[in-house]
Amino acid sequence: MESQIRAAIRDCVNRTSRKPFIWGGLSGYQQLSAIGEVLRSLSCRQIDADYLSVLSVWVDLALSNNLSVALDLAEAHKWLRRITECLRYPNNSRRISGNVTDITRTAEIPKTSFQVRCEMEELLQKFVPDPQQHPAQFALKKKLQRLWEKYSTYLLHCYDIPGLPPDNLKIESLFSHLRRHQRRISGRKSTVELRDLGQYQVLFIAQNEKQLLEQIREVPVAEYKTQRRRLAKAVAPRQQKRRLHRNPVSTIQSLVDQHTELLTVLESQVLKY
Numbered sequence: 001m002e003s004q005i006r007a008a009i010r011d012c013v014n015r016t017s018r019k020p021f022i023w024g025g026l027s028g029y030q031q032l033s034a035i036g037e038v039l040r041s042l043s044c045r046q047i048d049a050d051y052l053s054v055l056s057v058w059v060d061l062a063l064s065n066n067l068s069v070a071l072d073l074a075e076a077h078k079w080l081r082r083i084t085e086c087l088r089y090p091n092n093s094r095r096i097s098g099n100v101t102d103i104t105r106t107a108e109i110p111k112t113s114f115q116v117r118c119e120m121e122e123l124l125q126k127f128v129p130d131p132q133q134h135p136a137q138f139a140l141k142k143k144l145q146r147l148w149e150k151y152s153t154y155l156l157h158c159y160d161i162p163g164l165p166p167d168n169l170k171i172e173s174l175f176s177h178l179r180r181h182q183r184r185i186s187g188r189k190s191t192v193e194l195r196d197l198g199q200y201q202v203l204f205i206a207q208n209e210k211q212l213l214e215q216i217r218e219v220p221v222a223e224y225k226t227q228r229r230r231l232a233k234a235v236a237p238r239q240q241k242r243r244l245h246r247n248p249v250s251t252i253q254s255l256v257d258q259h260t261e262l263l264t265v266l267e268s269q270v271l272k273y
Contacts, residue, residue, distance in 0.1 A: 076140045
């Protein structure tokens, strides 16, 4: 459990992200803050030499040393969200709940490219961060201002042309899904060789479903179970990291509870002797 808690802390300070609206550094700081909150709530136990208490001190030190940077990033993230609200979809808003996607028409009149441009330029004028006090906000403003001046003319056609999507995220998501599936079934990092066959590669080996079933049955059940156990062991760290990202408090709390239970057992054994 202690090694898993250390791994969770390492994940916080080295967390990355490719998504534009989820920043790895900011999410990592918030995740580390949740871990520190759980560790601070622990009572000292003599048998483990206050290991988690010492770990809590180092976590609090990391949080205090990076507090100003985290606050700057959080404020920059708020401005990024405000800017994305100006570039809203003109015709409808999409709400995803579980496996069902509901498309509800907005009550407001769709904005024109001229209105969006005016709102965006007004917001950029209000966004005036201090480069000395808020370097992250200043870097964001500088980058956004340059991109807006260079590409704004080409970004606003979707507000005036009916049916023109404002981005190509759907088609990129489709290709990403196909590539991930091909890597999973092939074990290869590159998908260049699989571009033509894709996820249907196994069907080219068999002429029909009966032959395909016979090929699957050639794998011994014992060997299949062995490989499944190896796979489960290999993906366990990734699953733990995913749970940590989604709900760091409950994940760390469960590890701490297991740690406490083990200490209780050890204490009882020490008292016996």
